[in-house]
Amino acid sequence: MSNIVLKAENIKKIFSNKREKVEALKGISFSLNKGQMVAIMGPSGSGKSTFLHILGTIDTPTEGKVYINNEDVFSLNEKKLAKLRNKEIGFVFQFHHLLPEFTALENVALAYLIYNKNKREAFEKAEEILVNLGLKDRLNHKPSELSGGQQQRVAIARAIINKPSIIIADEPTGNLDTENSKKVMEIFKHLNEKYNVSIVIATHDINIAKYCQSIYYMEDGLIFSKNP
Numbered sequence: 001m002s003n004i005v006l007k008a009e010n011i012k013k014i015f016s017n018k019r020e021k022v023e024a025l026k027g028i029s030f031s032l033n034k035g036q037m038v039a040i041m042g043p044s045g046s047g048k049s050t051f052l053h054i055l056g057t058i059d060t061p062t063e064g065k066v067y068i069n070n071e072d073v074f075s076l077n078e079k080k081l082a083k084l085r086n087k088e089i090g091f092v093f094q095f096h097h098l099l100p101e102f103t104a105l106e107n108v109a110l111a112y113l114i115y116n117k118n119k120r121e122a123f124e125k126a127e128e129i130l131v132n133l134g135l136k137d138r139l140n141h142k143p144s145e146l147s148g149g150q151q152q153r154v155a156i157a158r159a160i161i162n163k164p165s166i167i168i169a170d171e172p173t174g175n176l177d178t179e180n181s182k183k184v185m186e187i188f189k190h191l192n193e194k195y196n197v198s199i200v201i202a203t204h205d206i207n208i209a210k211y212c213q214s215i216y217y218m219e220d221g222l223i224f225s226k227n228p
């Protein structure tokens with residue numbers, strides 16, 4: 001049995017419009033093992049976000065394949081793909097994308113309610129996760145009433161409420177100070193160690209990448225391993 005939960009084979013991505021063609025990814029192969037936590041570093045414009053979007057199946061490659069648990073994801077129809085994505089993957093972005101009109105608790109519970117209609121269960125689970133992430137006193141606050149670090153912890157709670165096996169985080173600390181970045185990384189580390197969640201994190205910051213077991217580097221649409 002394969003230990004690989006996420007695999008990309010020769011991914012290419014070309015963005016084209018009337019004026020230009022951008023070759024954002026030029027043939028990337030990558031694999032992530034169960035319980036592995038890896039960082040992808042690289043300068044702005046090197047293709048990190050494009051690659052993570054394709055790995056997470058929220059964008060499609062021009063060429064190449066992505067496998068999640070050995071399933072060739074882009075061969076699935078949209079409904080099956082959405083189901084697989086929602087079951088297996090939790091996303092965390094640089095900007096949290098929380099719904100401004102809803103409280104922390106509601107933002108997290110809503111993510112559960114999309115796939116499970118049990119309202120009481122959704123709110124119980126949301127509360128438990130938020131309390132575990134140190135937000136006991138912020139359950140009923142709206143995003144605008146929370147600090148950047150607190151907002152990002154709510155976004156992480158929302159990403160994990162459906163118990164994904166993979167977390168894809170694109171510059172999750174890009175908007176945070178050192179102390180809050182550290183808190184966010186401790187949370188990822190804990191999820192990785194305690195629940196064996198596989199994690200891919202794009203970051204500019206070597207101090208963030210150091211939390212991971214492996215570091216890859218992207219440059220100009222290609223990926224390199226930095227490990228011995």
Ligand SMILES: Nc1ncnc2c1ncn2[C@@H]1O[C@H](COP(=O)(O)OP(=O)(O)O)[C@@H](O)[C@H]1O
Nearest residue numbers: 015022024042043044045046047048049050051
């Ligand atoms: N939707 C898009 N349309 C056109 N070009 C894009 C689009 N998204 C990204 N790009 C281009 O692809 C390249 C890689 O971008 P991106 O993946 O955002 O890099 P990174 O996340 O490493 O900063 C850049 O040249 C960027 O301008």
Ligand SMILES: [Mg+2]
Nearest residue numbers: 048049050170
């Ligand atoms: Mg990016």
